[in-house]
Amino acid sequence: MSESNASNQGRKTIYDVPISILDLAPIVVEATAADSFRNTLDLAQHAEKWGYNRYWLAEHHNMPGIASSATSLVIGYVAQGTERIRVGSGGIMLPNHAPLVIAEQFGTLESLYPGRIDLGLGRAPGSDQAASRAIRRGLQSGGEDFPELVDELRSYLEPYSESKAGRVRAIPGEGLNIPIWLLGSSGFSARLAAELGLPFAFASHFAPDYLLPALQLYRENFRPSDVLKEPYAMVGINVIAADTDEEARKLHTSQQQQFLNLIRGRTGKLNRPVLPESMETIWTDYEKSHVEKMLAYSAVGNKATVRDRLSALLDETGADEWIAAGQIYDHQARLRSYEILAEAIKKD
Template sequence: MQTKKFENIPLAVLDLAPINEGSNAAQSFKNSAELAQHVEKWGFNRYWLAEHHNMPGIGSSATSVLIGHIAGATETIRVGSGGIMLPNHAPLVIAEQFGTLETLYPGRIDLGLGRAPGSDQATAYALRRTLQSSGDDFPEQVAELEEYFSGNTSARVQAYPGAGLNIPLWLLGSSGFSAQLAAFKGLPFSFASHFAPDYTMQALQLYHQNFKPSAALKEPYAMVGVNVIAADSQERAEWLATSQQQQMFSLMRGMPTMLKAPIDRLEDVWSDREIAMFREKLETESMIVGTPDVVREKLRNFILKTRANEVIINSQIFHQEDRLRSYEIVADLME
């Protein structure tokens, strides 16, 4: 199906495979497949899954496995990682995994790469068995990964499958580091404005000002993340948003939980200081909560401000029917 656009901008989905309180990962994966099938039908451009570890409310830890599940449940939508946290892995393993995915689903796989661990220090150690890889060697890891895909037959180590395959590489970031690296290498860049809104404009400016054309990309291409909770009434949208709010504060407290059901009164579970902090965050352009009209206006303003080439939408919503409806509302705004 042809990709639809909003304000001439394609839209994508960022899925953390939320695991609801009282549910399990099996149901989460069924929900993700259902959502992917719907957004494909509604004209979204791509569907990305994010790597996180040791978080009971996020089911996408084995990201490449889940990408295969989603790609197998859909037909045309691009499926990829938003992202793979490369310091957690040997680049050869990622080349082989995504070489396999591209072989199974040709022309549909994206490989987005991040340099953060996606976890706490203890979990990072459990993943790597060493903390020598801190993210500082991320540029070298990206170069090694590119070499595996290059098809260089003289290299001593080859990625089978993977060698010679044209798998789009993206760099992801929540600061200026990956923005500058993406610009230097001439790669597309995706900024996590949905959780780092204060650094959005600075990072995008660095990317655009320093971009060097490459074989992969002639002009800069930036995709920007945004949280959207849409419903048919403002009251319901704000009620649904309390699930994501609770999850964000559990992370801030260092006590991650499963995705909780919406609540009527934040005052019952949060301090006044926490509520004030989140109210301030809610007012940023990267957190859009409301009716179709509210979403249309705020999403348009977000695109105008960021000059995004594409927007990727995160919607942590407890009830599957409300999650589907939120993305359907966004789809109805597309041309």
């Protein structure tokens, strides 16, 4: 860890770090996407009341347990139903789309909800190969052209000038101040965000292995820009909080089952929780180790446990902001989890 990072950590406590929500709009067993959207809006409205900084939704396709495939539409739905909280994408998978279309979509959102829209961009497909082919219709991009796509998108959002005469323009979108974030789970987007002077968010809530090297790469190579004078890194975490550690561990088994199904090559709706000891009859030792590795950046427990875990993760990462995901089967338990998290980062 760099000396400057250690110094930065010395100035911050968990009470100083903003926290946001990443909602995967889970569709649970015996429910529908319509139920998921209602729960998403309800959570966003509570999150606004509890003081969360942002509410982001993620683009995924061909996944029966995630409802946020038409991400821009769900962002608009959430923004319409809230008043102050920032709403955005965590993220839009840019290689799936024409940059002009995303500029127009987010220009529309920013025009409708000024000062509240974030545009987080990723380079992964957010889907399997079959879905990627269905989305892209013959486009062969595997993310290698992500820097060019980002540059094109940003050009559509720049103010009009004579140099744009005769060129395609994004209306709405042109000249609007829509914060762009780069998202990633490797060093590629970390380096690009550093070169462009943009904020960076790391997907450590499911891909923790490269988090610390990516943060170091981003911070050491950061170039100040008109957008950002100093590096700003958001760190993804899983938070499953409850009134007792025992209840939180039980709630966590829904997420564990979801990740187990992913490594088995299956997708489905979010399952009911089971007793933690029952997981030993569901997964093998190898599968357990793999799931636990993927979920390493998690805080599972009561308020005190979550607070202690966040403090340890802050010492490790020097995060400028957290973004918390929490795949919990019961909506009321999910609300309570985020309420406890909000309480955990406030001074008693």
